[in-house]
Amino acid sequence: MNGWAALALLFEAALVAVAVLAVLSVERRRPTSSVSPETEDEVGLAV
Amino acid sequence: MAAEKNVHMTGIGEAARSKVPMNRRLGFWTNSAVLAGFVIVISSLLVGGIVGANFPPRQAVWLILFAALSNSFVAIFICGIAARTGYSSALIYRFAYGSKGSILPNLVMALTGVGWFAVIVNITRDAFVDLVGIPVDSIGNWISMVVISALFVVPAYKSIRWIGYVSWVAVPALLVVLVVVLWKTVGDAGGVSPLFALTKGSGMGILTGMTIAAGGWLQGATVSADFARFFKNARASTGGVLLTFGVLVFIQFAGGAFGAAVTGEWNIFLIVSSFGLVSVTFIALFLGAWSTGQAIMYGASLQTAAPPIPMWKDQETTRRAAVIILWVAAVVAGSLGIETVMNWWLTLLATVIAPIATTVILDYWAFPSRQKMYESGRSPDTLVNPAALVTWIVGFLVGYYSGKQNFGVAVINGMIASAIVYYPWMYLTVSRSQRAEQTLQGRQETKAVVLEGGQSE
Numbered sequence: 001m002n003g004w005a006a007l008a009l010l011f012e013a014a015l016v017a018v019a020v021l022a023v024l025s026v027e028r029r030r031p032t033s034s035v036s037p038e039t040e041d042e043v044g045l046a047v
Numbered sequence: 048m049a050a051e052k053n054v055h056m057t058g059i060g061e062a063a064r065s066k067v068p069m070n071r072r073l074g075f076w077t078n079s080a081v082l083a084g085f086v087i088v089i090s091s092l093l094v095g096g097i098v099g100a101n102f103p104p105r106q107a108v109w110l111i112l113f114a115a116l117s118n119s120f121v122a123i124f125i126c127g128i129a130a131r132t133g134y135s136s137a138l139i140y141r142f143a144y145g146s147k148g149s150i151l152p153n154l155v156m157a158l159t160g161v162g163w164f165a166v167i168v169n170i171t172r173d174a175f176v177d178l179v180g181i182p183v184d185s186i187g188n189w190i191s192m193v194v195i196s197a198l199f200v201v202p203a204y205k206s207i208r209w210i211g212y213v214s215w216v217a218v219p220a221l222l223v224v225l226v227v228v229l230w231k232t233v234g235d236a237g238g239v240s241p242l243f244a245l246t247k248g249s250g251m252g253i254l255t256g257m258t259i260a261a262g263g264w265l266q267g268a269t270v271s272a273d274f275a276r277f278f279k280n281a282r283a284s285t286g287g288v289l290l291t292f293g294v295l296v297f298i299q300f301a302g303g304a305f306g307a308a309v310t311g312e313w314n315i316f317l318i319v320s321s322f323g324l325v326s327v328t329f330i331a332l333f334l335g336a337w338s339t340g341q342a343i344m345y346g347a348s349l350q351t352a353a354p355p356i357p358m359w360k361d362q363e364t365t366r367r368a369a370v371i372i373l374w375v376a377a378v379v380a381g382s383l384g385i386e387t388v389m390n391w392w393l394t395l396l397a398t399v400i401a402p403i404a405t406t407v408i409l410d411y412w413a414f415p416s417r418q419k420m421y422e423s424g425r426s427p428d429t430l431v432n433p434a435a436l437v438t439w440i441v442g443f444l445v446g447y448y449s450g451k452q453n454f455g456v457a458v459i460n461g462m463i464a465s466a467i468v469y470y471p472w473m474y475l476t477v478s479r480s481q482r483a484e485q486t487l488q489g490r491q492e493t494k495a496v497v498l499e500g501g502q503s504e
Contacts, residue, residue, distance in 0.1 A: 004254060004455055004456070005109065005113075005253050005254065005257060005456075008113060008254075008257060008455070008456045008459055009109060009112065009113050009116070011459065012113055012116035012117050012120060012459075013116055015116070015120040016116050016119050016120045016123065016293075019119075019120050019123040019124055019285075020123060020285055020289075022124075022412055023123060023124070023127040023281050023282070023284075023285050023412075024281075024282060024285065026127075026131075026281065026412070026418070027127075027131075027280060027281045027282050031280060032069075032130055032131045032279065032280035032281055033069060033279075033280065035131060035132075035422035036066065036068070036069050036131065036132065036133050036422070037066055037068045037069065037133065037424070038068055038069045038070060039068050039069075039070050040068050040070075040071070042068060
């Protein structure tokens with residue numbers, strides 16, 4: 001593997017770690033259940 | 048299977064133009080199985096096959112690890128948005144690109160999906176006509192393609208419940224093929240060590256290989272919202288993505304790559320044929336191709352039935368009309384022989400889609416105030432977001448030309464360039480409480496927007 005490829009692999013691994021932490025952090029502060037509609041009557045129609 | 052039935056949504060159909068409510072969400076394992084049905088597919092073996100046909104196994108392992116990481120990164124964020132909002136990918140794009148501007152990512156994703164579908168149908172057709180002895184230059188060859196594509200489209204036309212039925216059969220069958228290919232590969236190579244000692248390759252640059260490996264599934268990662276919107280929360284969707292896009296995609300890529308390294312063929316049908324197994328495994332591979340094709344067309348139908356495309360009768364009728372139109376487009380692409388430009392197609396896919404993924408991810412996860420707009424169920428705050436459109440053009444050009452110059456990894460270059468354009472532009476927009484087009488005109492517009500009470504559009 002050349003230097004660019006090794007760097008790209010490390011970069012991607014770091015990005016995945018950041019993604020997991022970011023999603024968990026937002027989910028802890030504002031859970032999905034508090035921001036998503038409960039029933040079909042509440043969903044509305046995107047226009 | 049019983050839990051699968053809960054996915055079908057009476058009344059609002061497949062929720063092509065609305066959120067999936069919490070009472071229609073699925074448990075972790077059930078939704079992970081649906082996502083597995085989407086990722087345990089023939090296209091992973093094909094992409095792995097291309098990598099394996101061009102690189103020796105020792106290099107291919109790193110390439111497919113890179114691809115699995117890259118796609119997991121995109122899918123974690125995209126699926127997180129879908130789980131939290133209940134929106135399909137097409138409805139998510141509206142917020143970043145604007146209620147009219149979303150036509151761009153939706154068309155790009157739908158057309159790339161149709162291209163993938165046509166490739167999968169054609170290689171399945173090639174294996175079928177070879178098996179039953181239909182001459183390649185006969186009308187029977189073309190009719191086989193039309194019939195197979197029609198069959199593949201039926202579950203996408205019906206509902207995600209039907210997609211689940213095919214996947215529940217196809218996934219175990221394809222896993223068996225994967226095990227057989229790995230077993231035969233290691234056996235033919237004379238063991239694991241001799242397999243990794245193979246040195247043949249095509250001379251393709253490793254950076255191009257990274258772009259092909261990562262780009263091959265980037266389309267899937269970017270539309271994964273269509274399946275992840277049934278998770279109960281973003282924590283569950285993250286776990287599901289790590290299991291599927293991380294672990295399962297890596298194993299599949301490895302199966303295709305090692306099979307190709309030993310046989311010299313990239314097409315999984317030809318790989319099993321080289322092992323003398325095609326008649327035994329044809330049904331499993333056919334089911335695998337079906338499970339991929341139906342999911343791709345389902346996603347593409349959601350993208351082409353979402354606003355600003357006008358609704359015809361109701362949500363579900365609009366979506367089903369879209370399925371039929373997309374099927375006709377796929378038959379045309381298949382008739383033109385799209386699979387003959389597979390390498391070019393995968394490289395182009397990566398550079399076209401990478402800016403879309405970056406824009407959507409940043410728009411939701413980097414700006415808490417915009418997160419609330421997505422979650423509120425209100426309409427997007429702009430008709431066309433120039434920041435997103437400029438980002439797409441810059442990201443595509445940087446990815447495409449850096450790939451041509453063999454500078455770095457094209458897909459990463461495209462994502463970094465997109466982030467450099469989109470984040471500062473939207474940071475200014477959000478900090479001034481403006482819309483993106485007003486940021487171009489300067490600070491004085493802020494007052495007008497505030498006086499309008501932040502009125503949308």
